[in-house]
Every structure is written in structure tokens, then in C-alpha cells.
Amino acid sequence: MILAANWKLNKDPQEAKEFYLEFLEKCPQESWSQFIFFPSAINFETTAECLSSKSISWGLQNTYYQNEGAFTGENSASLAKKYGATHVLVGHSERRQFFGETLKGVALKIKNLQSLGLVPLLCVGESLEERESRKTESVVEEQLRTALEFCDFSKEILLAYEPVWAIGTGKVATPEEAEAVHKFLKTIWNELCPSKNIQILYGGSVKAENSPQLFSQKSIDGFLVGGASLKVDSFLGIMSACL
Numbered sequence: 001m002i003l004a005a006n007w008k009l010n011k012d013p014q015e016a017k018e019f020y021l022e023f024l025e026k027c028p029q030e031s032w033s034q035f036i037f038f039p040s041a042i043n044f045e046t047t048a049e050c051l052s053s054k055s056i057s058w059g060l061q062n063t064y065y066q067n068e069g070a071f072t073g074e075n076s077a078s079l080a081k082k083y084g085a086t087h088v089l090v091g092h093s094e095r096r097q098f099f100g101e102t103l104k105g106v107a108l109k110i111k112n113l114q115s116l117g118l119v120p121l122l123c124v125g126e127s128l129e130e131r132e133s134r135k136t137e138s139v140v141e142e143q144l145r146t147a148l149e150f151c152d153f154s155k156e157i158l159l160a161y162e163p164v165w166a167i168g169t170g171k172v173a174t175p176e177e178a179e180a181v182h183k184f185l186k187t188i189w190n191e192l193c194p195s196k197n198i199q200i201l202y203g204g205s206v207k208a209e210n211s212p213q214l215f216s217q218k219s220i221d222g223f224l225v226g227g228a229s230l231k232v233d234s235f236l237g238i239m240s241a242c243l
């Protein structure tokens with residue numbers, strides 16, 4: 001199981017440090033390699049200090065496709081790597097919804113990350129309107145194919161299916177709804193890259209109470225967690241509920 005934490009714009013460096021110290025104390029060391037943390041960029045250094053010497057993966061919630069230059073306000077993937085980052089979230093629906101991120105831009109970001117040896121965690125998912133008009137499959141298929149336009153299939157990449165209507169809303173996809181989309185995405189992936197399996201995380205209002213039913217589905221390999229990742233006990237509770 002992979003458990004990824006998306007902290008969005010939460011926590012200052014002191015709070016992040018307190019979280020990591022509590023996490024390291026409460027989480028058994030043999031499980032550390034199953035976690036990936038995505039703190040806000042301001043917590044970059046604290047995260048590097050607390051996690052980089054441990055076998056715990058971390059990275060930024062967004063990086064630009066260029067690594068240096070006159071790009072005010074952006075994050076550099078090569079700098080993140082220098083500090084020990086291993087992963088970067090790409091194409092989260094909030095980036096696409098609020099910051100005008102395009103699928104073409106997402107494809108360039110993936111290319112840059114893979115060329116640096118960082119692992120992109122690509123997010124796809126449909127809006128409520130798209131689901132209600134039965135467009136879920138066509139929407140996620142287009143998102144996946146466009147985002148992977150320059151993907152180097154010999155390198156690692158992770159995928160998250162996050163229905164936009166389930167993010168931060170308390171509404172979670174049923175295990176069957178989530179499984180159907182994961183299965184569909186895996187079929188497309190197998191067509192693009194038959195020699196390698198892809199791991200797909202589910203995201204959208206995941207917590208300890210709903211995670212076991214979701215995780216019992218064959219094509220769900222873990223979770224990308226927002227709200228419930230902000231407290232050590234609720235985050236670790238997801239893993240223990242699924243054991």
C-alpha cells in the first residue's frame with residue numbers, strides 16, 4: 001500500500017516538524033517506505049531535515065517544467081531534488097481548476113521530472129457534471145493520454161484517481177465506482193506500456209472509516225489523502241484500518 005499526504009496550504013514549519021517527529025515515533029520503521037509527503041513549499045527545508053535521511057519519500061505539490069530562470073513564484077524541481085525530494089504531485093485538480101494548469105503543461109512537467117529522476121504522481125479525475133453526463137471514462141482517458149504525451153515509460157510514474165466532486169467534500173466514491181475507473185485507467189496504461197504495471201492511488205475524502213472497503217478493491221493500490229493526513233493519528237489510522 002502507498003499512502004500519500006497532500007497537505008495543500010496547511011501547516012507552518014514548526015507544525016510540520018512536530019507532525020514529523022510524532023509520525024516517526026508512532027509509525028513502525030518497516031512501514032516508512034510506504035509513505036509519501038507533499039507539504040506546502042514553505043515546509044520544504046523542514047521536511048528535508050526531518051525526512052531525507054529516513055526511508056520516507058517526499059516532494060512538492062507542484063513544480064515548473066523549467067528548473068531555473070525568470071519564473072516568478074514557481075518551484076524548481078531540480079532544487080527540490082537537491083534537498084532530497086523524490087516525488088512531485090502533477091496536475092492536481094486544484095491546480096487545473098484554480099491556476100489554469102493545462103494538460104499540455106502537465107505533460108511538460110512530467111517530462112522534466114522524469115529527466116531529473118523524480119517520480120511524478122499524476123492526478124486525474126472528473127467533475128460532478130462530467131460524471132452525471134456519463135463522461136467519466138472519456139474525461140480521464142483524455143487526461144491520461146495527454147499528460148503522458150512525453151512520458152518515458154522506462155521510468156517510474158504513479159497515478160492518482162481523484163474525482164473532483166469527492167475532494168474535500170466528505171463525499172467519497174463508492175468502492176465499486178472507484179474500482180471501475182481504476183480498472184479502466186489500468187487498461188489504458190497497459191495499452192501504452194504493456195511491459196510494466198502502474199500503481200493507482202484513490203483520492204477524495206479518504207479516512208480510516210472508508211479506506212478498508214476501497215482498499216479491498218483489486219485495482220486500488222493506495223491513497224492520496226488531504227484532510228485526514230493533517231493529523232498523525234488519522235493518517236496512520238488509514239493504514240491500520242486496511243491491515
Ligand code: PGA
Binds near residue numbers: 203225226228
Ligand atoms: P481530501 O483531499 O482527502 O481532503 O478530499 C484529497 C486531495 O485533494 O488530494
